[in-house]
Amino acid sequence: MNEKLVSVVLITRHGARTPLHLVDGIFQIDFKSDLLDPFVDSDILVKSLDNQRDLSNVLSYKDQKYLNRKLKGGAHVGQLTCVGEEQMFNLGSRLKEKYIKEMNFFNEKYDPSEIYVRSTHLRRTINSAKSVLAGLYQKRPSLKLKTPFLINVNDLETDYLYPNLQECPLIQEKRELIKQSFDFYNENENNLNEYSNFVNNIKNKFNFRVNDCLNPLFVYEFLDEIHSRMAHNLSIPKDVEILLDQANRFASIELGLEMMENLDLNCGKFINLLKLLFKEIVFKDKNNILDYYKLNFFSAHDNTLIALLIVLNQINEENYIHPPYGSDLVIELWKKFERKHYIYFVKLYFNGKGISVKDEWEFNKKNLCKINMNSRIKTTNDVQEEDTEFKMDFSNFIRILSKHSIDENFYKAMCLKSQKES
Template identity: 30%
Template sequence: MSWRHWRKLKLFAATACGVCLAKTFSPVRNVSSEKVVIYNENNDYVDQVDGVDSPNQCLPDENNLILRQVQVYFRHGARTPLQITPGIEQAGYFPEFVLRDAPHTLFWYSLTYMDNTPVESSSFDYQYRRTKLKGGGHAGMLTSYGQDQMYLLGRQLRYDYINTGFLCPEYNEEQIFVRSTNMKRTIDSARCVLAGLYTAEELNKTCSVKIVTSPSIDEVLFPNNINCPVVKDVINATMVDFDNIPGIKEDRMKMESALGLDSTKDGHKLHFVHMRDDLTARMAHGWMVPKVVLPFMDLVEENATKLLYFAMCGKTEEERKTVLPLSVGPALTMSVKMMEDMMNGKSQKMLCLYSTHDSLMICLLEAFGLYNNTWPEYAADFRLELYEDRNQEFWVKVRYCGQDKSLPPCSESMFSFDQFSKMMKPYVKEKKEYLRICNSNILKNLSKGGSR
């Protein structure tokens, strides 16, 4: 199991502002078109849509592409843990880690809701502040190291999109869109990415940098268990009633025994997701893993990753057909609309930055067939690049953590927008339809083995 929580960022050579990004692509391999089956909330068969591949579909050559828009989803940087693991000594999070902002990331910006109204204080941050940590910090804080991680991601984006001529080095509020969940660690992460992309000095010249967020009930940058009862029920069935998942209880009791805990007496069961979160934060900030835990690292990783995946995407294949579109659909609906607005001339947004969480990143990877049972690292990024060819046809490319990603069943990472739209059809829903499914009895029908 990989416990790496940072990655090297490649630097690309600079070119003059105004030069288009160009790549060389080979033709898409011809494979049979797969079908995506769609069910309604009663689990009744509704329709099939074509898969992402199309026979004899070729990609444009390097002289036939102009990059028009980039959308980047990224997980926040390293932070303090959300929970404390019982049975082991706490790690210390001292002022040099959690109370000092990296000066090269500081600039003036405004934070508003999407409709430009003032942002209310975050109920999430209120809860995090109640968990005090050894050393003076509290739960869920983006640390100085985490800020530097996000700054480096911003530098990577600068090399990829400013030094290649797609964006100019001067910040243009008409071309940049930045959205974050209403949590301090994601807002701070967005700030640090912008500082790496443009430099704090350049951003302070503009006095027009804006980061937008949404009330929790309207948030699309995490699987929303606040406005969607179906998502809430699935998360609770996994994150609260985790002992019902085969193998979890046995491994939990083994881990508790090693730590000298007895949940049968105090009722406080060890949670693998919380334990992994604690261990990951320790290692990211240079703390040693307690010796008693070392033999169980793979056990913790495997069980925690399984629980988070089940909670966000569903436990069974049938459940995932319903849950995944509800967990990630609102975000992908936003992304598709951003592309369409650019294609139709309704928007000038060339770069869209979305500061989010591991929960959404897992859903994005699963939706694109890229999830490989690995937890997204701090500062992991998922990109959708929109290109236009000489025939005014549009293409979409997928990248994850700096690498082009081919999507099943094809061997290439780029698709025509028509192919991409077909691929997104199960996820793109109007809000009214999304809420209707969220408030339906579809999970009960699934548990009863509803008709197909």
């Protein structure tokens, strides 16, 4: 075959973590402090994007808040656990098997000039990135390298690997408008009543305040502790367990609608970054400028992956799978020699399985009530063998990204306009 792999982009959701949101009305269990014992022993060097600051020992404002909150049992909120580190190490091992052992694409020795790693400035995503790199390059989780893994971060206040409500309050404003309008239920009054009844049932059963229920992602956040318990094999009350199917469905509707309606503001800048990155790599490769990275790795969050999967037509009203802890999206850039020149194309994999991308995507809110969330928390150990490989012409891939990519100026103009009007 005359096909050649050019570069790989990896986007991940962090591994299993302790909860961010607790349900006060259910029996509290111990999230013991030893959950935070490391599974991986690795040194890391955390640098600012401009490479001017060493942030290895600097906490973001969110992590400062998280580390001031202890759960019953001693663990802090929102932290990657040993279970999460193991998930990400296993992901790295899977990537090693393919790209080092089978394809001989990456060097078997860690080389920061070959791979670029960027994370949000949060301990759970930074440590997830560390664990993936350990799976790629360490012989064992406990056998660290002499060289630290380099991880780049942006200031959390201005980052765009996730929906940044602090930098752009318009995102939150639009969330609230979406919830208030219930446009996605207007076609069927029974659906509206079903959702309202479920929210009221949870509110009364678990003693939520009225203001809590006004949260546009109320059911989604209600499930946060439940999913964390499930990931760590901790007990779930029976009165919660019987609500799981419904809760997963309505959480999917809340998050799915919000991400679809707010897609450009939520992740448009990151989509634009990916578009420009791929175009730059192709330009350099065509001109034999080989200083691009073989791997660009972004360690991010569930809503980052959801946005990309929506753009790639993998999430719609009838096919909604919430990315479990440790999920990954791989985009491979390939070239093939044909008729005296190279043509470029991409192959895509979600959690190790090949996915086919349709050229056109149209969101139909009338059918949104049909979507459902896969409530089982998967790990990378659950991944089956890769499906048939799917190819997509590079120009079509860029065209799809362009539909939802926004540049810095447009993003700032939208967010500033909202602040001025308020």
